[in-house]
Amino acid sequence: MLDQTTASADLRDAGERLSLDELRALQLERLQHTVRHAYDNVPTYRAKLDAAGVSPDDIRSLDDLPKLPFTTKEDLRQAYPFGMFAVPMEQVVRIHASSGTTGRPTVVGYTQEDLDHWAEVVARSLRAAGVQPGWKVHNAYGYGLFTGGLGAHSGIERLGCTVIPVSGGQTARQVQLIRDFEPDAIMCTPSYLLTIADAFEEAGLDPRETTLKVAICGAEPWTNEMRHELERRMGIDAVDIYGLSEVMGPGVGSEFASTKDGPTIWEDHFLPEIVDAETAEPVADGEMGELVFTSLTKTAFPVIRYRTRDLTRLLPGSAAPTMRRIEKITGRNDDMIILRGVNLFPTQIEEIVLAIEHLTPHFILELTKAGHMDALTVKIECMPDVGAEASKAAAAILRERVKEHIGTSVGVEVVPAGSLPRSEGKYKRVYDLRA
Numbered sequence: 001m002l003d004q005t006t007a008s009a010d011l012r013d014a015g016e017r018l019s020l021d022e023l024r025a026l027q028l029e030r031l032q033h034t035v036r037h038a039y040d041n042v043p044t045y046r047a048k049l050d051a052a053g054v055s056p057d058d059i060r061s062l063d064d065l066p067k068l069p070f071t072t073k074e075d076l077r078q079a080y081p082f083g084m085f086a087v088p089m090e091q092v093v094r095i096h097a098s099s100g101t102t103g104r105p106t107v108v109g110y111t112q113e114d115l116d117h118w119a120e121v122v123a124r125s126l127r128a129a130g131v132q133p134g135w136k137v138h139n140a141y142g143y144g145l146f147t148g149g150l151g152a153h154s155g156i157e158r159l160g161c162t163v164i165p166v167s168g169g170q171t172a173r174q175v176q177l178i179r180d181f182e183p184d185a186i187m188c189t190p191s192y193l194l195t196i197a198d199a200f201e202e203a204g205l206d207p208r209e210t211t212l213k214v215a216i217c218g219a220e221p222w223t224n225e226m227r228h229e230l231e232r233r234m235g236i237d238a239v240d241i242y243g244l245s246e247v248m249g250p251g252v253g254s255e256f257a258s259t260k261d262g263p264t265i266w267e268d269h270f271l272p273e274i275v276d277a278e279t280a281e282p283v284a285d286g287e288m289g290e291l292v293f294t295s296l297t298k299t300a301f302p303v304i305r306y307r308t309r310d311l312t313r314l315l316p317g318s319a320a321p322t323m324r325r326i327e328k329i330t331g332r333n334d335d336m337i338i339l340r341g342v343n344l345f346p347t348q349i350e351e352i353v354l355a356i357e358h359l360t361p362h363f364i365l366e367l368t369k370a371g372h373m374d375a376l377t378v379k380i381e382c383m384p385d386v387g388a389e390a391s392k393a394a395a396a397i398l399r400e401r402v403k404e405h406i407g408t409s410v411g412v413e414v415v416p417a418g419s420l421p422r423s424e425g426k427y428k429r430v431y432d433l434r435a
C-alpha cells in the first residue's frame with residue numbers, strides 16, 4: 001500500500017527526482033551550454049564576456065560562475081526590442097514584455113522548447129501547491145504581453161487540469177464564474193484575491209463557501225500576514241509563486257503547500273545566487289542580498305547572472321530537498337522608500353497593519369515634501385462599521401508601531417471605506433508626489 005509520501009513522490013517529474021550530485025552535474029552541463037550559446041549568438045553577451053576577459057571555456061565548474069559578468073535591466077533595454085534574442089526570429093514562437101515603470105518595456109522571446117520547459121515548471125509549481133490533475137483552475141492573471149496569464153495557462157494544461165482563462169479585471173464576473181464553474185484552485189495576484197474576497201462579501205456571499213481549495217499567488221511582494229488573511233477569509237491554502245519575465249515568467253520557483261516556507265527555486269532550469277546589492281559581491285547562502293539568476297535551459301532568451309533587484313536569501317531545500325528555497329520576497333530594491341535615512345518597504349507596513357484591529361489591508365503610501373523634509377502618509381481604510389473613535393485609535397496604534405518597528409514617523413489618514421483604488425493585478429501601493 002502506498003502511503004501519502006510515496007504517492008506524492010511518484011508524481012514528481014524527472015528533474016525533481018535527481019540526486020544532489022546529479023543535479024549539480026546537470027547544472028554545470030547546462031551552464032556551459034548556456035554560456036556558449038549566449039556568447040556565440042548574442043553580441044551583448046559576447047562583448048561583455050570579452051571585456052571581462054572570460055571565455056565560455058573558462059567555465060569548468062559551478063564555482064566559476066562569479067567569473068561571468070552580470071546582466072542588468074539596462075543591458076536588456078539597450079537591446080530593445082529583440083537584440084538579446086539568441087536564435088533567429090523564425091524560431092521564436094512567442095514574445096512577452098514587462099511594462100516597467102520607466103522607459104521602454106523589456107521584450108523577451110521563447111522557442112517552442114522554451115515554452116515546453118516553462119509549462120513543465122509551472123505544472124511542477126501547481127503540483128507543489130497541491131493542485132491535482134483533473135482539477136479546474138480559475139486563471140485570473142492578466143493575459144497579454146504580461147507573462148502571468150499565458151504562463152500560468154500552459155502549466156495548468158500541462159498538469160492535466162481544466163484551465164478557465166478569465167484573465168484579470170471585471171471582478172463581479174470573476175465572482176459569478178467562481179460560483180458557476182466551481183473551480184478547485186485560483187491563480188492571481190494576492191492583492192487581486194483580496195479584491196475578489198471583498199467582492200464576494202459585498203454581494204452578500206461568504207467567500208469561504210466557494211469550491212476553491214488553494215490559491216497560487218505571486219507577481220508582487222506579499223507577507224505571511226497577508227497569506228493568513230487570505231486563507232482565513234477564503235478558507236483556502238495560499239501559496240507563493242515567484243518569477244520574472246526576464247528569467248521566464250511565473251514558475252521560476254514556487255512554494256509547497258505542505259511547508260509554506262518560501263518558493264523552492266527550480267534549480268534544474270535556473271541557477272540562483274545572492275549578491276550584495278551594493279557591491280555585487282556574492283554572499284553565502286543564508287545571507288540577505290539581491291537575487292541573481294542564470295538560465296540553464298533557455299534557448300531564445302538566455303540570461304547570464306541577471307540582477308533581479310529582488311531582495312531575499314537562499315535557504316536549504318525542504319519539501320524538495322535538493323533544490324534551494326528563497327525566503328518569501330518582501331522587498332525589491334526599486335520599492336524601497338528611504339525616509340529621512342530609514343529604509344522602508346511597503347510590506348513592512350502591510351505586516352503591521354494586518355495585526356491591528358479595525359484596520360483593513362487597503363492602504364496606499366503617499367510620499368510628499370514638507371519643506372526640505374520627505375513625509376510619508378499611510379492612507380488606510382478601516383472596517384466599514386467601525387466608529388470614528390475606534391478608527392482614530394487604530395490610526396494612532398499604526399503610527400506608534402511604525403515608529404517602534406521601522407524607526408521613522410509617518411502620518412496616518414483614515415479614509416472612507418471603499419475610497420482607495422482596488423487591485424486588478426499588481427497593486428500600486430506607493431504614490432510619489434514629491435515632484
Ligand code: DLL
Nearest residue numbers: 098148218219220221241242243244245249250329
Ligand atoms: O510578475 C511573473 C509572475 C506572474 C510571477 C505571475 C508570479 C505570478 P514581471 O511582471 O516581470 O513578472 O515582474 C517580476 O515581480 O522581479 C518581483 O519583483 C515581483 N514578483 C514576482 N513574483 C513575486 C513573488 C511576473 N511571488 C517581478 N513575491 C519580480 C514577490 C514577486 N515578488
